[in-house]
Amino acid sequence: HVLRAPSLSLGGMPWIQWLLLLSTPVLLPAMTFFEGLETPGAFLAVQRQRLGEAELLADRLRAVSLQDARDARTTLKLYDSIIILLGNVARQASLLSNVHPDAPYRAAAEEIEAAADALSDTLDLDPAIFQRLEAMDVGAEDATTQHYVSKTLRAYHLNGVDRDPDTRARVQAVRAELLSASQDFQRNIAQGQREITATLEELGGLPADYVAQKRKTADGRGRVTITTRYPDVKPIFRSADSDALRQRLLQAYEDRAYPENVDVLNRLIAKRYELAGLLGFANYADYVTNRTMIGNAARVAEFTDRIAAAAEARARREYGQLLERKRRDVPGATTVNAWEGSYWTEKVRKEEYQFDVSSLRPYLPFRRVREGVFNVTGTLFQISFRPCPGAAPVWHPSVECHEILDRDQAVVGRFYLDMHPRDGKYTHAAHFGIATGVRGVQLPEACLVCNFPDPATGDGLLEFSDVTTFFHEFGHLLHSTFAGDGPWAGVGGISMERDFVEAPSQMLEEWPRNAQVLQTFARHHQTGAPLPTELVERMRQAEAFGRGLDVLRQMLYARISLTYYDRPAPQVDLDALYRAAWTRSLPQPFRNGSHLPCAFGHLDGYSAVYYTYKWSEVIAKDMFTVFDEKNLLDPVPAMRYKATVLAP
Ligand SMILES: [Zn+2]
Known part of the structure; x- marks a missing residue:
């Protein structure tokens, strides 16, 4: 069932006008974003009104004289209010297009996402707005504000605001075509x-x-x-x-999304290549890495090669062990095929390390794991959780809404959990931002979308890898929450360099791998017996086997991602580059007839930058060294990490 959300308007006046009228910021605690969930038409109407408000604000910004625009606080406040409105609309629409159970609703959400994107693109290429931002005098402003302004001006140049009108028009057209290709790509995977x-x-x-x-x-x-x-x-x-x-x-x-996504993927690659060319880059990989720490596509290739080289010898050894093990059952076998790798890996782990991956499942029922994630992160970061009061608006009865409270019982964020598979839903695991938190304006909101076993249709027992996924996504959630109390939406939440983004999430994966932590929540679903310590220790030893091959598999993904985007689009042969990346990366033979790239969702969202997982992991491992593995639930280093890394 679907419930109605409270209205966003206060006394008939749109909230954004209140925001601009009030000299001191005011928190709108009742603001809940899923208004219009009753019908697709209602959702369209609500979101269109918000886009109309954003357009009015943009008109006001254009009307500010260049002299008055020098007042950075006022000009930036106006600009950031537009960013808040557009971000809210685009994120809610994107989330609902990925999770709503009704196809007409998902279509309406896609329509609104396209409208919000079109307006964003218009503003990103608008010389009048750019001139006002450029006119701001930020000499007396704090470091955060100065960073926001310089980052925004740089983005305007990168977007092409100083190109001629024809080029700007073409950039905007290509960006609209790109969003449409991106929506097609994701929809085909969900429906495939x-x-x-x-x-x-x-x-x-x-x-x-x-x-x-x-x-x-x-x-x-x-x-x-x-x-x-x-x-x-x-x-x-x-x-x-x-x-x-x-x-x-x-x-x-x-074969999911094959053959539907062949044309779509080619379109995505061609349009991105065209966009990069219009903006003066040799290829899209160079364009997209221009805003990351790594800097350019050549360095991504170099980084990927270095990681692969470091894992190579170990992976070859592991592959040899897999083949040797397989030969005991299949005499004369010469290869371990793609559909056999995980199976023989688990056999070796079972026989050499006395660890059976299935033996953990009875200790990992979904609801207990969820409580564990709440308790562990609550202890570390001195927060607590409670269900959202009243009837929170949700798009499916299984979806939960929770509030996050700080030590003083103040609500500091809100999140939704949509954790089990169903028809038409996004098929991987992801953190979807809903609202970027801005102090005094709006609370951070996000949704975790996962596909874990459902306790409504069975015992709901998780694989251990599901548990690390849960912690991973929760790491993104805590990051966006703790970074949601700053002065500006444009540099709030998860808005830093792309190649840092997976660091907080990957670091949090370390917690469930620790026996002391895992035992705080892992109990047998029938007997209530605690998870034996020696089982966790055997798991950790067994997990080490296969790590070389895992790294090479990650480098396969990074190479597909890079090579589809680091050359002229006409030179991209999807199958040939995929096969070449496989052969270069993995000792296993390529499976003829494999169409993995068609269902590889990251080729849309991450485009050329899948390498960011490994780059971020290096940072995560480094940050993790400040924690004491014998006392991982100690809040002292966690609170320092929150204050120095996540919150700013
Ligand atoms: Zn992640």
Whole structure:
């Protein structure tokens, strides 16, 4: 069911006007963003009104004289208010287009996202607005404000504001075409989920709770449906003894959004190449890395090669062990295929390290893990959580809304959890921003979208990798929350260099790997017995096996991401570059007929910069050294980390 949100208007006056009229900032605690959830039409009307307010503010900014624009506080306040409005509309629309269960609603959300983007693009290329921002005198302003202004002016140049009118018009047209391609790409993945049929006999080797759940759904001939969603895919690739089942599932899994996304991906690459050219860059990878720490595409290639070289020897050794293990069951085998890698890895972990990946599942029921994430992060960062008061507006009954409170019981943020798979929903795991927090104006809001096993349809037992994913996404959430109490939306929340963004999330993955931390919440779902310490220790040793191959797999993704964007679009052959990146990166043979790039969502959102995961991980490992692994729940270093890294 869907509930109505309180209105954003106060006494009939749009809130943004209140914001601008009031000399002292005022918090709007009742502001809730999902207004208009009753119907797609209502949502369109609400969001269009907000876009209209943003246009009015833009008109006001254009009307400021260049002399008056020198007053940086007033000019920037006006500009930042536009950023807040546009950001709220675009983010809410983007989220709902990815999660709403009703297709007409998702279509309305896409329409609004396109309208918000079009307005953003207009303002980003508007010389009148640029002149007013450039006229600001920031000499007496604080460092944050100066940083905001210099970053914004630089972005205007990069966007092409000083190009001739024809070029600006073309840039804007290409950006609109890009958003449309991006929406097509993501929609095709969400709708491209596949199903295969398996017999109950083929489920041999799988965790008992998983088989029991599937058995309930078997038809009269003992056949069950297997989807390409994570709750099926993860246990099957790791544990199903049937080679044929894993092979069929991998084929279906890599065929998601194929062939639909072949043309879309080519369009995305061509338009991005055109955009880069219009703005004076040799290719899109150079354009997009211009705003990151790494600086340019050549250095991404160099970084990727260096990481791959460091992992190479270990990965070859691991591959040799996998092949050797496989030969004991399959005499004369010469290769470990793509659908076999995880399976033989788990076999080696089980036999050499006495660790069975399925043995953790009974200790990891979804709700207990969720409480664990709340308690662990609550202890570390001195915060607490409670359900949003009243009837929070949600788009599906399984979605939860929570508030975050600080030590003084003040609400400092709000978030939604949309954690289980369903038709039409985003299929990976992600943190979606909803509102960038600005002190005195609006609280930070975000949503975590995941695809974990659902306690409503089974025992809801998680894989350990689901637990690290939960902590990972929660790391993004805490980052956006703690960075949501600054003076400006434009430099608030997660708005720093792209190649830092995955550092807070990847660092938080260290906590569940620690026995002391994991035992605070992992209890057997039937007996209540605590997770044995020695099981965690064996897991940590076993996990180390396969790490070389994991790194190379990450470099495969980084190389696909880079090579699709670091050359002229006409030279991009999707299949040939994918195969070349595979052959360069991995010892396993390439699987003919693999269409993985069509369902590789990061090729849209991350474009050329998938390398940022490894770059950020290096920073995460470095930051983690200030924590004491024997006392990971100590809030002292965590609070220092929050104050010095996350909040500013
Ligand atoms: Zn992440």
